Amino acid sequence: MGGLGVGGGLGFLHRPRSVAVVGASDDPDKIGGRPLRFMREQGFSGTVLPMNPRRETVQGLPAFPSLAALPQVPEVALIGVPGQAAVDAVEECAAMGVRGCVVMAAGFGETGDPDGSAQQERMLAAARAAGMRMIGPNSQGIASFHTGAVLGFSTMFAEVPPADGPAAVISQSGALTSVPYGLLRRAGIGVRYAHATGNDADVTVGELAAEVLADSEIELLLLYLENLADPAGIERAAALALERNVPVVALVGGRSADGARAALSHTGALAAEQRVLDAFLARLGVWRAGDVQELVSAAQLYLQPWPRPEGRRLSVVSNSGAVCVLAADAAADHGLPLAELAPETTAALREVLPRFATTVNPVDITAALLNDSSLFSKVLPILGGDGGADAHLIGLPVSGQGYDVATFVADTAEFARNAGRPLVVTTPQESVAAEFRAAGLVVYDDESLAIAALGRYLRHQELMTQARTWPPRPEPATGPTTGTAPDPAAHATAHATARRAAPDAAARPAALDAEPPARTLNEADALALLARHGVPVIEHRLCHSAEEAVRAYETLDAPVAVKGCTADVTHKSDLGLVALGLRTAGEVHAAATRQFAVMRERGIAADGVLVAPMVEAVREVLVGAHRDPVFGPVVAVGAGGAYVEALPDVRLLLPPFRAEHVRAAIDTLRIAPLLGGVRGEPAADVDAWCAIAVTVGDLMIADTKVVSLDANPTMLRARGSGAVVADAVVMTRER
Amino acid sequence: MGGLGVGGGLGFLHRPRSVAVVGASDDPDKIGGRPLRFMREQGFSGTVLPMNPRRETVQGLPAFPSLAALPQVPEVALIGVPGQAAVDAVEECAAMGVRGCVVMAAGFGETGDPDGSAQQERMLAAARAAGMRMIGPNSQGIASFHTGAVLGFSTMFAEVPPADGPAAVISQSGALTSVPYGLLRRAGIGVRYAHATGNDADVTVGELAAEVLADSEIELLLLYLENLADPAGIERAAALALERNVPVVALVGGRSADGARAALSHTGALAAEQRVLDAFLARLGVWRAGDVQELVSAAQLYLQPWPRPEGRRLSVVSNSGAVCVLAADAAADHGLPLAELAPETTAALREVLPRFATTVNPVDITAALLNDSSLFSKVLPILGGDGGADAHLIGLPVSGQGYDVATFVADTAEFARNAGRPLVVTTPQESVAAEFRAAGLVVYDDESLAIAALGRYLRHQELMTQARTWPPRPEPATGPTTGTAPDPAAHATAHATARRAAPDAAARPAALDAEPPARTLNEADALALLARHGVPVIEHRLCHSAEEAVRAYETLDAPVAVKGCTADVTHKSDLGLVALGLRTAGEVHAAATRQFAVMRERGIAADGVLVAPMVEAVREVLVGAHRDPVFGPVVAVGAGGAYVEALPDVRLLLPPFRAEHVRAAIDTLRIAPLLGGVRGEPAADVDAWCAIAVTVGDLMIADTKVVSLDANPTMLRARGSGAVVADAVVMTRER
DSSP, X not given: OOOSOTTOSOGGGTSOSEEEEETOOSSTTSTTTHHHHHHHHTTOOSEEEEEOTTOSEETTEXXXXXXXXXXXXXSEEEEOOOHHHHHHHHHHHHHHTOSEEEEOXXXXXXXXXXXXXXXXXXXXXXXXHHTOEEEOSSOOEEEETTTTEEEEOOTHHHHSOOOOOSEEEEESSSHHHHXXXXXXXXXXXXXXXXXXXXXXXXXXXXXXXHHHHTSTTOOXXXXXXXXXXXXXXXXXXXXXXXXXXXXXXXXXXXXXXXXXXXHHHHHSOOOOOHHHHHHHHHHHTOEEESXXXXXXXXXXXXXXXXXXXXXXXXEEEESOHHHHHHHHHHHHHTTOOBOOOOHHHHHHHHHHSOTTSBOSSSEEOOGGGGTOTTHHHHHHHHHHTOTTOSEEEEEOSSOSTTSOHHHHHHHHHHHHHHHOSOEEEEOSOHHHHHHHHHTTOEEESSHHHHHHHHHHHHHHHHHXXXXXXXXOOSSOOOOOOTTTSOOHHHHHSOOOSGGGHXXXXXXXXXXXXXXXXXXXXXXXXHHHHHHHTTOOBOOOEEESSHHHHHXXXXXXXXXXXXXXXXXXXXOXXXXXOEEEEEOSHHHHHHHHHHHHHHHHHHTOOOOOEEEEEOOOOSEEEEEEEEEETTTEEEEEEEEOSTTTTTSOOEEEEOSSOOHHHHHHHHTTSTTHHHHTOXXXXXXXXXXXXXXXXXXXXXXXXXXXXXXXEEEEEEEEOBTTSOEEEOOEEEEEOOO | OOOSOTTOSOGGGTXXXXXXXETOOSSTTSTTTHHHHHHHHTTOOSEEEEEOTTOSEETTEEOBSSSTXXXXXXSEEEEOOOHHHHHHHHHHHHHHTOSEEEEOOOSSGGGXXXXXXXXXXXXXXXXXXXXXXXXXXXXXEEEETTTTEEEEOOTHHHHSOOOOOSEEEEESSSHHHHHHHHHHHHTTXXXXXXXXXXXXXXXXXXHHHHHHHTSTTOOEEEEEESOOSOHHHHHHHHHHHHHHTOOEEEEESOOSHHHHHHHHHHHSOOOOOHHHHHHHHHHHTOEEESSHHHHHTTHHHHTSOOOOOSOOOEEEEESOHHHHHHHHHHHHHTTOOBOOOOHHHHHHHHHHSOTTSBOSSSEEOOGGGGTOTTHHHHHHHHHHHOTTOSEEEEEOSSOSTTSOHHHHHHHHHHHHHHHOSOEEEEOSOHHHHHHHHHTTOEXXXXXXXXXXXXHHHHHHHHHHXXXXXXXXXXXXXXXXXXXXXXXXXXXXXXXXXGGGHHHHHHTOHHHHTTSOOOEEOOHHHHHHHHHHTTOOBOOOEEESSHHHHHHHHHHSOSXXXXXXXXXXXXXXXXXXXXXXXXXXXXXXXXXXXXXXXXXXHXXXXXXXXXXXXXXXXXXXXXXXXXXXXXXXXXXXXXXXXXXXXXXXOEEEEOSSOOXXXXXXXXXXXXXXXXXXXXTTOOOBOHHHHHHHHHHHHHHHHHOTTEEEEEEEEEEEOBTTSOEEEOOEEEEEOOO
């Protein structure tokens, strides 16, 4: 996987001097015929060399019976024959010095069939040996509309006419190249690149993305992924996008357990753990879309010339009170606060609007617009003069016949020019929408769709800003997931805590092949490891007898806790190995004695008992960490306690990170409202929590022997008084 | 509010013999001109009588200078003049014996302006006195397309041609009548009624809905509401809909605090408490849509002839693996489990599909469909023969040119006929969609939209089935909300527990005008009240001295709790008035002494201290209740504990209800996964919890003096061992 690095010389695929089509068809609607037709229609200026042993000409071009018979070595070969013939063609191309090939046939690595996988490996080996680059196999092909180099067969290019423009789509799926292409084009957006990479055997989505991003005219990149065969490639491309300020939106199929299973059938690659993937993409500033609509629906917003918005405060004006109401509801759903208009603004609106209009935000100019088309031109400049809003929505659920739409459009366009802020218009009427679009304005069918898109757009801007603040990762993620990742179903549930890592790790024979088994440290060793790295841990004594426990108790502030110290049990309280709040020597002696007995009876390795003072905490939380097989170290912060797995409330971050990143993650936890103090309780020391998480992130990078770590509970004292880890489970592996 | 009851004689509005138009305009695009034009275009066969003092004819019809000059008393008058002229016209109509009028002018009760409200009251009084019914004011009008009686001015009827059909839209907003009308029509669905009721001063949405539902050809009713001026009317209409098996989908604007504020500006009515409204609608079997798309997007599913589906298991077949993956993700999002295909089905699919196809659900027939159009006709009958699925999705992200779409359509239609189950087709290509639609099939743009709609449709079927099982309410809800409901912002947060009722009640001067203040019972009285109604409460002793507390302790099983008993404090633990786990007489004496001192020092009414045994519980939950000013008694079930308000996890139900309804609500709580037992804990006695909730519901109906009630914590023992209320706060009001 991987390849030649950023923009590493794949440019020839976008503007090949010559293209051979192996398996060329005279039928312009067959897989082998479509590329010839598309290149002709799109004005491709390079040489096209159809290969077909049964015809003299193909679609009017002279045909050649074999690769050997070609009058020149083509720069690129497009391989439209199936199975073994495709393998033979790739080998022949590699041997003759072809620079790159696109293999359209399916039935190889994605099938899980050993024969298909072996054939794919042969193609890859031949290409690699000769320095030839390969797209696919199982690729619908790649298309570059500024040069007309359509090296693919997508039906959608025939259904929805291409037009060059600032958008690019790169996808591992043919259908999910075609559908976003079609939706963008239907929205009037020009698409320069529509690439389907298929199995990513050689050239991956990430590498191709870097090449596309080297094109300075690309302003928006949409990705569809089903496997993260090349996370490092995605990471490099995303960094380039951020540098160029190009937004990247990614739809990753297989979010659900069933979806992950279907993806396994489809591309043969196992799914990444979803919440780790979320953390990975967020860190890169890549917006993750939930479905195809979310992938494309904000595209027109990204391509507007307005400056980067400073906030998310929305103003709404409509000729319908109901749209005002529904827009306010949608704004709340999508995290856009309604802008508060200045008193002068409201006063000025009151001057020009009918008595029964609403002059606060949302502004309802009422159905009076039907009989007074000038209301728009009066209202918009007033709103434009108010600095309170970061974005505007103009809702016209009813207009058209009887309305002076031309004036509305002119007034709105004028307002948009002056405002220099995001502005969307909503109308369910296609004819009205067309007039606004013709004036360069962004139009949605209704307020809910518009505000959802606007919300994604504005939050993505913030994500990109935040992404620039993350410290760089010491080394990019390493793949591949194919065949070596854990069972996605096992990962679909909580990776909340490192505790989970134990059973998971046991279920990963492929990943662990050459590795020694991981071992669990006892609590004393786990706390010692954390302390060595600078994590504040609870004061404690490891005692090897009940008498020693009593002596330890006498040196500590009562009450104390006594806990069995063993590497064999993680949920110690379930076995009665945790005694809390002990206030007398007698209680300590009894508890220690009981715990030694339990460990003995159950045959558990007894490393002693720990005696520790009870910690007063405002809030019990957790800091966890594990190593993801795809993305490397991952740190979790979340609610602590006994139900971390049954009722997870955690957020993941990829280290290294700073306290501000932890804080942003913590602010989205369900328990966030408690942290500031409720019902007279003091605020918790979240800064101390953030500091521990940062330290744990650094620890995971520095100490590669640590497989997983679970500091639960981490006790937060009142703000300013710090935090301390009261219990920890750590798994390590010698390498 | 309210009116003549179910189908109470509003039918004449749908087929008036004669219609006078007051303020008729010769311009067919003005408010006063549109109705004349629409009635002409729609073939209205009654008499149309334009009134215009300045013209001899209006749009070719003879015009009359005044109502008095009309040659006959019109059955219906459509009033298109503004302000005082509208009031005069209503009064004149009432006096001359007009049966019903539609008032289109705005600027009345919705403005909050006293003059406008007074004018509205005058219109209403005149109508009521004469027995004339009135739609509006502030109504865009009502339209009946089977008779052509278009008594309104919606631009959308000019933009999107009407066609009679099985759907009806009734809305308090003109725009939100027009937009759903337009979306339904664009989806090819016939709309018989498109009614905008405006301010609902006389005829309400509920009453008009009952009339519409009396039309046996109506199969789907969509509502848009901003205020619940007439909840009893909605209740009656919903009951009728359920009886007739007509699905009702309602969009209620003002979900958010800002939306509620905007609704207040728009219709002058205060918002209902949202979660109570949810419970109200769910009880009625009415599906609540989140936005306009959700209001209409499942409409085509509701209007199909297939029998009521028995479950939600989905099968998916596509020529794209990515669509299979994304469909599985969307199915998980929307609660549709993927059907498991029988081994014979998979085996049969393997026979007919290419080697690299996927033969489990989702079934990926692969891009091979392009070169083999017969795959469809081979696969669909095999899937149809498998009984595992309740609904089918056929995903065609790519087809059109080069594909034999006609065969796909014929095969799919055949499959749909044979399957007799919900079936949706997805294609982003409008031309392909049109071919499927022409064959009577349901088509969506993509799998995500299709599955979202299918999920809503299937869950609504379940909701309707469940709604039939609820015991009837002793009396329907009573309104009105207008002017008497509490501040919506105060209600936007937790009504989780009745505890909230205290500050809320204090903030409700309007609602409490004529009522004595509510008073809080002390805990002993509260527990006694619950016990009288059959709720199991904790064993306890009310003691008036520390010595008496010690004596009580001696009769109970240690450990015990001691709590200050006072009506003055609800969060007793915040003041140190709760001592738990006391094991000695000395501890009890000290705690009681301390609590008496605290109450004395703080000037809190001290009714004694309660001594009660500590209850061992598997889980602490809550049962709460209060009286909603709109919907009456409401019962809450949810997670108990100290953070009920900061981290609410509750569901509301309107009594009376049965244990099964409580159980269904509890199953949706965040804590639901804990109730079956986790980490070795026993399962909790949820049946006992349900029984308490049912009893509390009955109590709220039987004892109207109880304003609110909060049984928190309610202690659930292990399954089969019952539950007991350990603390309660009850507020009562003498009437």
